[in-house]
Amino acid sequence: MKWIPSELHTHTLHSDGQHTLDEMVQSALHLGIDCIALTDHNTQSGLQDRQRIQHETGIHIIPGMEWTTFYGHMITMGIHKYVDWRNLGIDDIEKGIDQVHAQGGLVGIAHPFRIGSPICTGCYWEYPITNWQKVDYIEVWSTLMPSIKKDSQRAFAWWTSLLNEGHQITATSGRDWHRTEDHDAPAAITYIGTEDEEKLWHSLDMLQTSDVSYTDRVELEPKDHSALTALRQGAVTVTMGPLLTFTAHIAHPIHDDQSKRYHIGQELYCPPYEKLKLEIALDTICRQQYYTLADQSLRLVVNSNRGILFEQQIPVQTEVYDCELEQAQILSWVRVELYGYFAETYSMIAFTNAIYITHSL
Structure with a gap:
């Protein structure tokens, strides 16, 4: 197995982050990260410079988006066309998940036990899940120094209880990266495991995107499929x-x-x-x-x-x-x-x- 150090929850100034994508990737390089998922809130517009930055830095950028709703935040990764959540109610989240899966994408529950309303409306996960086979992963460690945070400890225990119930769900970490400061506490790393290093990870021959706007459509690349497959299958370790x-x-x-x-x-x-x-x-x-x-x-x-x-x-x-x-x-x-x-x-x-x-x- 080849283990790829990754950060799967990031934001740029296309939503509420303080980095450009170039700055985010430079910060990732400084931390020894080989792959990030760009998961801006409810937009994919930040991906417009994706291919150029990948070629210049060697860091892979998985296309993603964080559904930032009133009842929970959900990471969608690997979708090539925008999926809208605004017509979904609290009992309809699985309909939205089905639309993401129809494009071959993944869904992950972000920071499920973070403080919610009125301090952070929607940050706490409230959607009922009736079919856990539809959830690809849970972000059980969130923010900096996550293992000592009460919300991450609750999420880790929740994931364990779901495993005990017979569900096979991947656990990840997510820095929820909005800014970089000199005094930042340590962040966890999610290692993604791939068995096809030569063909799917270290190839520098990227597919060309279509002429359609990034805000409308994003083309996937071989590395995307490699990372998404690993996440879907649970080939992940966190440290x-x-x-x-x-x-x-x-x-x-x-x-x-x-x-x-x-x-x-x-x-x-x-x-x-x-x-x-x-x-x-x-x-x-x-x-x-x-x-x-x-x-x-x-x-x-x-x-x-x-x-x-x-x-x-x-x-x-x-x-x-x-x-x-x-x-x-x-x-x-x-x-x-x-x-x-x-x-x-x-x-x-x-x-x-x-x-x-x-x-x-």
């Missing part, structure tokens, strides 16, 4: 600093097909009475110049629908850790979490999305 990933396989396979390594976001069939083996990788070298992690003993945790299954104290170093799970027959998902001191505060430093486990073919 304040080091890159945390893992794979899973049957510990003692009977058949060759059971020895396959499964990646974050994938579903694994586990026969009865078999054990699962996890290989957990902590990479402290990737982007190490862009964050500070004090030398300490970190807490590595494997969490699941049955609670914590494994934990170990580990040093701050690049390493791979193995563990076997004895209770595989009662598991429906597993993920990995990392805890320690970051920015002088003890909190969760990183978490992965889940690998899902099924017990029937």
Whole structure:
């Protein structure tokens, strides 16, 4: 897997941000980010210089938009034509989601527990969801230093409860980037995983856009499809600093097909009475110049629908850790979490999305 450091929630002066798109991308370069999603409020007009900036900087810009409604904010990504929310009521959000999906786009619930009216009308998520298969992701960490924020902690717990109910939903972070200050607290990074690095990510041959205005239509590119596929499938891991990933396989396979390594976001069939083996990788070298992690003993945790299954104290170093799970027959998902001191505060430093486990073919 190739893991792409990304920021999926940004705003320019085309809505309420203070950056031009050029300035936003320069700030992203300074932070070691390779990909951003431009998600201005209710407009895509900021994408007009997208191709030029991509060619000049090498940073990819996913076309997006934040539906900024009275009952919640929803990120739409990968749509090529504007979808309007103003004719939708509080009970109609799934109709709007269907229109986004009809274009091959993704939807994500932004900062679901941020303070709402009257301070920030619409910032708190109030839309009822009857079919969670329609929601592609939830922004569980929001703003700077998100892991210590109460609204992010509530969103993370909500996502966990949805996993426990059997829903396969991706979790992301979102800085909700409006401005850049010298004294900014650290921001989380969403790593997007792609298996086709050469063809879909590091190619510099971009498709040409049509002559239609960007405010009306946006053409998608190979990198867009790569990123959207990864987000849709849950090939995502989130961190304040080091890159945390893992794979899973049957510990003692009977058949060759059971020895396959499964990646974050994938579903694994586990026969009865078999054990699962996890290989957990902590990479402290990737982007190490862009964050500070004090030398300490970190807490590595494997969490699941049955609670914590494994934990170990580990040093701050690049390493791979193995563990076997004895209770595989009662598991429906597993993920990995990392805890320690970051920015002088003890909190969760990183978490992965889940690998899902099924017990029937």
